[in-house]
Amino acid sequence: MTTVVAILAEAWSEIRVHKLRVILSLVGVFLAVFGMTSIAAAGDIGRQLVAESSERSGGRPATVMVQAYPLFSGPDNEVISTAMREVVERYDIRWSSLVLDEEIIANFPGQSERVAVRSVDPAFGIMHRLLIEQGRWFTPADVQRYAPALVVSPSFLERLGGFDPNRPPTVRLGGDSPVLATVIGVLGADDFGSPFAYLVNDSDSGWTAGSNPYGQPPMLEMWVPPEQVDQVMAAVTGDLLLTLPGHDVFAQRADAGDQLAQLDLVLNYGVRGVGYFALLLGGVGVLNVGMVVVRQRIREIGVRRSFGATSGRVFLTILLESVCATAVAGALAIGCAIALVLNLPYEQILSVPIEDLPPFPLKAAVEGFLAATAVGALAGLIPAIVAVRAKVIDAIRY
Amino acid sequence: MTFIRLAGVGRTVALPDGNQLEILTDINLEIERGEHIAVVGRSGSGKSTLLNIIGLLDSPTTGVYELDGQPTDVFSARARARLRGATFGFVFQQFNLLPRRSATENVAAPLLYASGRQVWGRRAAAREMLERVGLGQRMDYLPERLSGGEQQRVAIARSMVRNPTVLLADEPTGALDVDTGSTVMDMLQHVVTEFGTTLVTITHDLSVAARADRQFRLDHGVLSGLSAADLPSVTAQRSGS
Numbered sequence: 001m002t003t004v005v006a007i008l009a010e011a012w013s014e015i016r017v018h019k020l021r022v023i024l025s026l027v028g029v030f031l032a033v034f035g036m037t038s039i040a041a042a043g044d045i046g047r048q049l050v051a052e053s054s055e056r057s058g059g060r061p062a063t064v065m066v067q068a069y070p071l072f073s074g075p076d077n078e079v080i081s082t083a084m085r086e087v088v089e090r091y092d093i094r095w096s097s098l099v100l101d102e103e104i105i106a107n108f109p110g111q112s113e114r115v116a117v118r119s120v121d122p123a124f125g126i127m128h129r130l131l132i133e134q135g136r137w138f139t140p141a142d143v144q145r146y147a148p149a150l151v152v153s154p155s156f157l158e159r160l161g162g163f164d165p166n167r168p169p170t171v172r173l174g175g176d177s178p179v180l181a182t183v184i185g186v187l188g189a190d191d192f193g194s195p196f197a198y199l200v201n202d203s204d205s206g207w208t209a210g211s212n213p214y215g216q217p218p219m220l221e222m223w224v225p226p227e228q229v230d231q232v233m234a235a236v237t238g239d240l241l242l243t244l245p246g247h248d249v250f251a252q253r254a255d256a257g258d259q260l261a262q263l264d265l266v267l268n269y270g271v272r273g274v275g276y277f278a279l280l281l282g283g284v285g286v287l288n289v290g291m292v293v294v295r296q297r298i299r300e301i302g303v304r305r306s307f308g309a310t311s312g313r314v315f316l317t318i319l320l321e322s323v324c325a326t327a328v329a330g331a332l333a334i335g336c337a338i339a340l341v342l343n344l345p346y347e348q349i350l351s352v353p354i355e356d357l358p359p360f361p362l363k364a365a366v367e368g369f370l371a372a373t374a375v376g377a378l379a380g381l382i383p384a385i386v387a388v389r390a391k392v393i394d395a396i397r398y
Numbered sequence: 399m400t401f402i403r404l405a406g407v408g409r410t411v412a413l414p415d416g417n418q419l420e421i422l423t424d425i426n427l428e429i430e431r432g433e434h435i436a437v438v439g440r441s442g443s444g445k446s447t448l449l450n451i452i453g454l455l456d457s458p459t460t461g462v463y464e465l466d467g468q469p470t471d472v473f474s475a476r477a478r479a480r481l482r483g484a485t486f487g488f489v490f491q492q493f494n495l496l497p498r499r500s501a502t503e504n505v506a507a508p509l510l511y512a513s514g515r516q517v518w519g520r521r522a523a524a525r526e527m528l529e530r531v532g533l534g535q536r537m538d539y540l541p542e543r544l545s546g547g548e549q550q551r552v553a554i555a556r557s558m559v560r561n562p563t564v565l566l567a568d569e570p571t572g573a574l575d576v577d578t579g580s581t582v583m584d585m586l587q588h589v590v591t592e593f594g595t596t597l598v599t600i601t602h603d604l605s606v607a608a609r610a611d612r613q614f615r616l617d618h619g620v621l622s623g624l625s626a627a628d629l630p631s632v633t634a635q636r637s638g639s
C-alpha cells in the first residue's frame with residue numbers, strides 16, 4: 001500500500017518536472033480520446049433520438065402492419081375492419097390499432113380546408129410514443145363519445161386560435177352533413193404547416209363521412225415482441241385469407257429495427273475502429289517522448305538505484321508515469337467530450353423533436369478512459385524496459 | 399567488529415576487443431563499524447570500482463565480499479537493492495542531485511524506497527536533515543540555484559537521511575575549490591560522527607585522506623596501506639578550517 005503511494009508520488013513528481021514535454025506528448029492522446037468519446041457518445045445519443053422519432057412514425061419494435069385488399073371490387077371498410085378486430089381478439093394481441101387514413105373538409109373559422117385525418121385506436125398513441133404538447137391522448141372512454149374527439153397537429157390548432165382545456169375548441173368536420181368534433185389534445189411534433197388530426201375509431205364509424213383518395217382500406221397495426229413477429233404474421237395472414245375470401249393479405253414489419261441495427265454497427269465498429277487507430281497514433285507520440293526522456297534520465301535512474309530502487313520498482317515507476325499522464329489526458333478529454341456532446345444542437349442536426357436529452361452514455365466515458373490508460377501502459381512499456389536495462393555503474397559515472 | 403570484509407577480491411571486465419581488463423587485483427580490506435577510512439589513488443586506478451563493489455552496485459569477479467558476516471554473492475538482485483538502500487548512503491563527485499527537484503525533494507527521495515513510516519514522514523525528515531547541514535534557508539531551492547558546496551551539502555543530507563550504516567563518498571571534494579571542499583568535509587565528518595556512521599572516502603587529495611582513521615592507496619588495482627608519514631599534518635588542516 002505504502003509502496004503504491006511511494007511509486008505514485010515519484011511518478012507524479014516526474015510528470016511535474018517534465019511538464020511541457022509531457023503535455024505536448026499527450027496532445028495526440030487527448031485528441032484521440034476526445035474525438036472517440038465525443039463521436040461514440042453523440043452517436044449513441046443520436047441513435048436514441050432517432051429511435052424514438054422513428055418509433056413515432058413506424059412504431060416500436062416490433063410493429064407488424066397488415067393490409068387486406070379486395071381483388072375484384074372496391075374495398076368494404078366495414079367488412080375488413082370486422083375481420084381484423086376478430087383476429088386481434090382471437091390471438092389476444094394486447095397492443096393493436098386499426099388505422100384508416102382519409103381526407104376530410106374541416107370548417108375552420110373563416111375558411112374550409114381539406115385536412116388529412118387518421119382514425120386510430122387509443123393504443124396507437126403508446127405504440128408510436130406520440131408526444132402530446134397540450135391536453136391529452138385518447139382513452140377507451142373516448143370511443144363511446146357522441147361527438148368525435150380529435151387530437152390535432154400544431155397548425156391545425158393555429159387555425160382554431162388556441163387551446164384551453166376548460167373550454168376545448170370545436171370544429172365542424174365534413175361537407176354535406178358535418179359533425180361537431182372536440183379537440184382534446186395537441187401533438188408536439190411539427191407538421192410543417194399542413195394540418196392533420198387523429199380521430200379515435202368509434203364503434204360504428206359513422207361520423208367521418210370522409211373520402212379516401214388512395215382507396216386505402218383500413219390497416220391493422222400490432223405491437224408484438226420481436227421474437228414473435230414471424231409467428232404473428234403467419235397466423236394473422238392465414239386467418240384473414242380465410243375470413244376475407246377474395247382478398248389479398250399482406251403483412252410486414254413497420255418499425256425501423258433493421259436500419260437502427262445498421263446504425264449500431266457503424267457506431268460500434270466504425271467509430272471504435274477509427275478511434276482506436278487515432279489513439280494508437282497518440283500512443284506512438286507518448287512512446288517517442290518517453291524514449292527521449294528516459295535516455296536523458298539514465299543518470300537519474302542510476303542515482304535512484306543507489307537509493308535501493310529494485311528493477312521492478314524502476315520499471316513500475318516509468319510505466320506508471322506514462323499511465324498517469326495518459327489517464328489524466330483521457331479524463332480531461334472525456335470532460336471536454338461531455339461538455340461538447342451535451343450541448344450539440346441535435347434538434348437541428350437530426351431534425352427530430354426532442355423531449356428529454358438522454359444522459360451522457362457512461363459506457364463511452366468508461367471506454368475512453370480505459371483506452372487512454374491502456375495506451376499509456378503500452379507506450380510506457382518500452383521506455384520502462386530501457387530504464388531497467390541501463391547499467392547502473394555507467395549511469396552514475398560522469 | 400568487522401562490518402565489511404573483502405578477501406581476495408578482483409574485478410575484471412571484458413573489453414570490446416575481446417581482451418580482459420583487470421581493474422582490481424586481490425583486494426583484502428576489513429572495515430569496522432564506525433570507522434573512517436580513506437582510499438587515495440590516481441585517476442583510473444580503480445577507486446570508484448572498489449566503492450561500487452562495497453556499495454553493492456557492482457560485484458567482484460573473484461574473491462569474497464562479506465557484509466556483516468554474510469557473503470553477498472548469495473543475494474538476489476532484489477535483495478541486493480534493498481540491502482543497498484538500507485545500508486549505504488552515496489555521495490558522488492558530481493553531486494548527482496535530481497534536476498529540477500527542490501533540495502527538500504532531493505533529500506526526501508531515498509525515503510520513497512524505505513518502509514511505510516519513513517515514506518509518509520519523508521518531507522519532515524528531509525527538512526530536519528537539511529537543517530543539520532546548514533541549509534535551513536535553502537529548502538525549496540532547485541539544485542540549479544545552489545552553489546557547488548551547497549549542492550554537495552544537499553547530497554550529504556540525502557545520503558544520510560535513511561541513517562545508513564556506511565556512507566560511501568566518491569571524491570566528495572573533487573568538484574569543489576579547496577576552501578569549499580574543506581568546509582564540506584567538515585560538515586560531512588560532523589554529521590557522520592554524530593550518527594556513528596562508518597565512512598569510506600575516496601579521494602586523490604591527501605589532506606582529505608588525512609582526516610580518516612586509516613588510509614589506503616590504490617595503485618593500478620592493487621590496494622596497500624599508507625603510513626601517517628605520507629600525509630600532511632592533520633592538526634594543521636583542522637585548525638585551518
Ligand SMILES: Nc1ncnc2c1ncn2[C@@H]1O[C@H](COP(=O)(O)OP(=O)(O)O)[C@@H](O)[C@H]1O
Pocket residue numbers: 411413419421439440441442443444445446447448
Ligand atoms: N565497465 C567498464 N568497462 C571498461 N572499462 C572500465 C569499466 N569500468 C571501469 N573501467 C576502467 O577501469 C579503470 C578504473 O576505473 P574507475 O574505478 O572508475 O577508476 P577511478 O575511480 O579510480 O578513476 C578505468 O581505466 C576505467 O576506464
Ligand SMILES: [Mg+2]
Pocket residue numbers: 445446447568
Ligand atoms: Mg572515480
